[in-house]
Amino acid sequence: MRVLLINPYSGGYYYRLGAVYPPLGLMYISSSLKRKGHSVALIDMNVEKFDLERFNFRDYDVVGISADTVRFPVVERIAEKAKAQNVTVVMGGPHTTACYHEILQKGLCDYVVLGEGERAFSDLVESIASSEKYPLIPGVAYMKDGEVIALPSRFLENLDDLPFPDREKVHLYRTKFAGERATSLITSRGCPFNCEFCSASQFMGRRIRWRSIENVIDELKILKKLGYGSVIFFDDNFMINPKRVVNLCEEMMRKDLRFKWWAFSRADELLGREDMVEAMSKAGCRMLFIGFESANDEVLEEYGKNLKSDIAFDVMNLLKKYKIDVFASFVIGALKDTRKTIEKTVKLAKKLKASIVQFSILTPYPGTVLFEKLKHLIFEKDWRKFDGTHLVFKHPNFSPKELRRLFIKAYYAVYTSPRLIFRRGIPFLVRLLSHREAYSL
Structure with a gap:
């Protein structure tokens, strides 16, 4: 599967101080997906140019967007553009974990990953690849027949099992x-x-x-x-x-x-x-x-x-x-x-x-x-x-x-x-x- 991961623009406290660090959560997800043989691109809008109006989301099968509260309006716009191009959209992060009912009921995305994303997102991509629309995966929520379906997330017990974060773009950070x-x-x-x-x-x-x-x-x-x-x-x-x-x-x-x-x-x-x-x-x-x-x-x-x-x-x-x-x-x-x-x-x-x-x-x-x-x-x-x-x-x-x-x-x-x-x-x-x-x- 071709997966695009997006870290939205921040502009927050650390950004204003010039302290821009790579998005570890998405980088862990990227390395976990690559371990399973998927093709992954990661865009960090804090250090890369990203023309939303002209971007071709059709180059990807799945778009995953990380969302905290203050950046959620940006996340909504990205999701809207991706869904308009018939691409499967997945949201994750603290805000979407807390607000997944409202987000799904509004049709802002196809799936929400709850809590830690490495295992749940990887399992979800595998299910999408096999054309399974309504997978029963712990930590994944979606709409089915007008109802929100969500299984409780599972926390990883052995963190050593995770591959190291994908640092392919470390050269972009100063x-x-x-x-x-x-x-x-x-x-x-x-x-x-x-x-x-x-x-x-x-x-x-x-x-x-x-x-x-x-x-x-x-x-x-x-x-x-x-x-x-x-x-x-x-x-x-x-x-x-x-x-x-x-x-x-x-x-x-x-x-x-x-x-x-x-x-x-x-x-x-x-x-x-x-x-x-x-x-x-x-x-x-x-x-x-x-x-x-x-x-x-x-x-x-x-x-x-x-x-x-x-x-x-x-x-x-x-x-x-x-x-x-x-x-x-x-x-x-x-x-x-x-x-x-x-x-x-x-x-x-x-x-x-x-x-x-x-x-x-x-x-x-x-x-x-x-x-x-x-x-x-x-x-x-x-x-x-x-x-x-x-x-x-x-x-x-x-x-x-x-x-x-x-x-x-x-x-x-x-x-x-x-x-x-x-x-x-x-x-x-x-x-x-x-x-x-x-x-x-």
Whole structure:
């Protein structure tokens, strides 16, 4: 079968900072399909020109499109054009997994892949090749006789069984970290936590599944041969198993795999684990993304973070000791937030002296606990506004304009401080705050 995979244009936060990483999910699906002998083309609209009006979808049997919430309007347009040319259209990703009933009932695509896509998408393509229109495949949904048919998705138990991501187009990416050419990889899937505003545990499951250290090392060797000197570990919970982190770091050093890298971490996964932090530093860790979220414990409780705000300075001191920078993330606009609590959070963001600070406006993404909690208050129908920079629900304390002003004010308060204005500069602030409504193709 001839399969086309499309990663829609983003224009989001990391894109504005110049950090464009390859779409690992589609790359895993591509390599899984190629392993079964299918012909696969992958187009990433973030780094490739894509003329939707003139594109000939008839060159392919199946078109698969990845969709998160903010990019869904782009996904709809792509799907519309492909279906008009009588090509089978499959959607996947967090948004479609959460909204598959509505998507299928509107006839926006032929199939939706729920959750992890490697096995389900591959099995679906095999069924399409054998002209089976209504396959009973776990993790695949479709319409039949006016009803939505969907079997629950199955999570992959052994991640080592997956082929490495298809990196055929790695030459198109120019992202750098710490002066080195950078790319991404993932060493585990799943999240045991259930933060209200995050869909990771719903999309990937609450039980963590790890790749073996040997398997990760083998991929790192390939990345080194491809010329990468920096990597980002995109795991939702890279630090949750300290022993595994230490073992990976020691193996990286033993194999002389010298990368400058960063990863995501919860604040409470670092305290009391100085041996892990030291091993990470020695193995090349230069930055951690940490969601401190708020300076107010009541807000953190509302978010379901299960941590206290007063650990922030202890975490920063520990990482400073080992020369690890911090990308600090905060979310404003909780139901319990007021102007005073937001101002308190901004003051904390300044005092922490992180290398990079990110503010987001609380957004109820489909598939999250927050969405179910607030869906009766959501007034915004344009998915493009679900980008973390707009208020999309009726807030008890703020209008959309008021919260937007506080959001911009927060960034200016942090990035016009002498410490960061010389380190990052005004152009960085302008680029970071620019919201690109560039969804035309």
